[in-house]
Amino acid sequence: MTSFRDKVIEIVRNIPRGKVLTYSEVADMAGNLKAARVVGNIMSKNTNKDIPCHRVIKSDMKVGSYNGILGKSKLDILKEEKVLFDNQGKVIRLS
DNA sequence: CAGATGACGATCA
């Protein structure tokens, strides 16, 4: 059966390069708006490099945490993906 | 099955 976890995995896996989604957005798409925390919990235990878990940020637009499976900090990876940041370390979306 | 956990979120100081 498709657990909440599986949906989250699939959603995150489909995030295109250079784009980011918030934990609450992913949680919402997976079926539970209030489960943003669960999304993070799942990502933290996921070690599959096939999943761009670094493209998931907080609803505040701050990067949040990262397990470092790719050997780089989340912030650096996003910068490599051409994602823009302001002086407060927040992500700037190009609408 | 029950309790603990945490890559979060909103609110208050």
Add this chain to the structure above:
DNA sequence: CTGATCGCCATCT
């Protein structure tokens, strides 16, 4: 803006 507190919920042990 920064930091602390409380609330939320699927997973893990």
